[in-house]
Amino acid sequence: MERDSMEYDVVIVGAGPAGLAAACRIRQLNPEVSVCVIEKGSEVGAHILSGAVLEPSALNELFPDWKERGAPLHTEVKGDDIYVLKDAEKASRVPNLFVPETMHNDGNYIISLGNLCRWLAEQAEALEVEIFPGFAASEVLYHEDGSVKGIATGDMGIGLNGEQKDSYTPGMELHARYTLFAEGCRGHLGKQLIEKFRLDEGKDPQHYGIGIKELWKIPADKHQQGLVVHSAGWPLDESGSFGGGFLYHLEDNQVAVGLVTDLSYSNPHVSPFDEFQRYKHHPVISQYLEGGERISYGARAIVKGGLQSQPKMTFPGGMLIGDDAGTLNFAKIKGTHTAMKSGMIAAETVVDAIAADRSSDELSDYAERYRASWAWKELHKQRNFGPAQHKWGNILGSAYAFIDINIFKGKLPWTLSDKTPDHATLKPAADCKKIDYPKPDGKLSFDKLSSVFISNTNHEEDQPVHLTLKDSEVPINHNLPVYDEPAQRYCPAGVYEVIEAEDGKRFQINAQNCVHCKTCDIKDPTQNIVWVTPEGAGGPNYPNM
Template sequence: MTERESMPYDVVIVGAGPAGLSAAIRLKQMATEAGSEISVCILEKGSEVGAHILSGAVIDPRALDELLPDWREDGCPLASTPVTENHHWTLSATGKSAMPEFLTPPYLHNKGTYTGSLGSLCRWLAGKAEELGVEIFPGFAAAEILFNEDGSVKGVATGDMGVAKDGTHTPDYQPGLELHAKYTFFCEGVRGHLSKQLIRQFELARESQPQVYGIGIKELWDIDPANHVPGKVIHTQGWPLDDDTQGGGFLYHQADGQVALGFVVWLDYANPYLSPFQEMQRWKTHPEIAAVLKGAKRVSYGARAISDGGWQAVPKLVFPGGALLGDSAGFLNVPRIKGTHMAIKSGMLAAEAAFAAVQEGRSADELDAYTSGYESSWMYSELRGVRNVVPLVKKFGATWGTVFAGVAMWSELLGLRWPFTMKHKPDYKYMHLAANSKPIDYPKPDGVLTFDRLSSVFLSGTNHEENQPVHLTLKDPDVPIRVNLPLYAEPAQRYCPAGVYEVIGEGEDARFQINAQNCVHCKTCDIKDPSQNINWVVPEGGGGPNYPNM
């Protein structure tokens, strides 16, 4: 076995998203304030910072104001488009009804928020981090957790490069690099490959509810200037989903004559014939949405899972030698559809705890100050106040569930705190048998407003080195055809937004094909597979989507 080189740091951060970058910046800020030094590095599996970042996004600047108060005057791309209008529509097949703003809780009004590209914000934050001396390594995927002899986390190792599909070494083989740290922050986003191992190994979810998810599918369009209203924000619910399937659409008028639009389907849906991608394409044909896109051109596409579990699904945040930050911990306010401000704040809180520990000469213990900081922060109270929204909608459906969720939010705002917290169950447990479900007839794409999955994946810039081990692993390779196909019509063919999974042939000739090169790293398969047979592991660094402005 080839011996790996190692590099020591005070703090190693896995993932250059808003949580990881904010943690790195705050660590360096504190070192400067204290007149001391702290070594920090960030590993990013994307080819560059922002390559794997996808969000709507409408961003509450609260945490950014705390981290970098002068960001509006300092060239931050987010500053160009404050939200100017806020609309919430309930769609029927041909029309809409607008929800009066006075009926919605004030924090849903988007006053003082900004809309733009989260990827561009991360690139800007990366520049700020590097100015402070943070080392950022894009194209290097953290593939393995390293442990000390006492079981505490020692750091991570990057994946080997140049390993062929059959496991042999190609002429370009390079062994991974070990990064050792006093503390390691895991900021991998939703359903992180290493984070889920840590949650299982250290039993971090023992006292929390199971995390639940949605899938968000997004497109970026250049639209007719006559249709563009910078800062206009629209959210929709209702059509094309039925009352038992939750989700909704968004359309944000952003800078440079573009709109970001997308559709979210909660992954507790029951019908195995449902395709979130196809539902998104249908949604664009609604007269109100199609009118905005008349004469427009689609320029980018992507998808990602979303953590919907809220306050009760946040696991224990710390373990010996490290912590979970941002989406890896499930920090998302679902009714606000906002998590960036929480990711940034979690990064700051973890950084402050780690900096104090390093200054005290500690290492590889539990950063309890991060937990207590979270529990006394505005993050905690914001999440706690909306904790029953998702379970209410799941229990009572889109119509009555929305009414009850509104009552719950207003009650909490008025100080009438509900004395109970509703529970979750894993999304894959909701899937009905195909024999008890109705197939859905989706129209063929027209190539103007609606598209197929393969042409969409092309716009995501997705690429993987073909001669590498498949990163979509099956615990039992026979399950897709032997179990999932007869019971559930093998739903992987439909829930994947990138056409990764196919059933080729029929009857005894049927076989399951994995087109791993198409994978946009959304993690939906890892979440929704009814047999829990698919395990998403990190591919070779630099692979996956290359989102330019998502």
């Protein structure tokens, strides 16, 4: 069936902070510019997952009256605690004097990023932006000259066997003068655009972590609204991994607790999910959670390569913005403000181009505007934090960051580099220590399937599997004997299993469990797993995350 099409001045893929900030800013600057936002989640915010502590700098610029408008920023940070966890029982609190200034949170807010995006969508709709949730952008469309023409949403009603069902509906083409890709970390289409236009040429490979988070309701006598707790060390250092944990006290006796595991780890026996379950048993964390109730669970990859890994953000007919382009500031463990700012600069660039009737050319002036912004300057100042962590680990890397950022203000005359992509860091399983993770107790720690259940994840079962393999033989014939098939462990949702069958072992993909974290697309050692979009509205549905 032929696809219908719709025409807009600007199409934005992804209703996260970057995409929505861009949409709002375009309409603020020129209400005559037509803007459409496509979102694969069942609603705006359904797929949004972050810690999150918000630095409100970009929000202040976009909506200076956000308080009067009722933005969901209810909890200002009142205290910062940073710990080095030495083992399963001991910890040392880091004096504020020795904490990199990027980790101080004065003036910041503990928020639900999903709720902030829902609010931003309301502001966008008030500005007459058209927002279509439940539709996955599955394909980039091109003009004959190779410039981007827009996107196509995925067909609906395709069966597992690839045949059309009675409910079949073809996708819709959305054509635009400019298309902004704001899909978040490891965007499906952004990845294709980076390759097609060689946007990462001359750059370090991108680097990632996986953040796993739970939302808890805890007893009132243990709740300290506004308290931010960060940690490094145990349990990740036992497995030779890097990363760190967090626990944020929101309003209504709720806390967000999570662990970020750097995906540069080398031991294929590491399970980020099980590392997180161990983490919650440390007394620094368990003192708040005991007697509480787990409300929600989720996982998402985060992009952390910084400026050294940031691809060129423009190409003919469009741009990458937000974490599709790697704008997160890993030194701050924050990316919402920089993502929003990248979208706002993109909006200003697009509006000027449309006013000048520049159609579908490359908006190369965006790079100059971005480089002149506080967002670029902030990322440049803190550019060495991530590579230092990779080179020397959390403790020595943080000590370097203290000297680089606090003392020299990021002006040391060198830039550290990390040329090894995360998928290439795994060692053979036989050369690494196996890890005996404790069984969950059902009070502080839990199993994967019960966790996925409370993420409200759902996919239509009779549809093509969206976790595709370039070669179906690789998992059993290569990854299993060499790496003990690490997909069984790096996936935080129990998607991948090695099954003992009568005719031997087989690789099973439980695609219905997928929480869209993208870790498999990143960490698979042979880059054999490729994440593609399922039917729109499939995936998790995160409340208050």
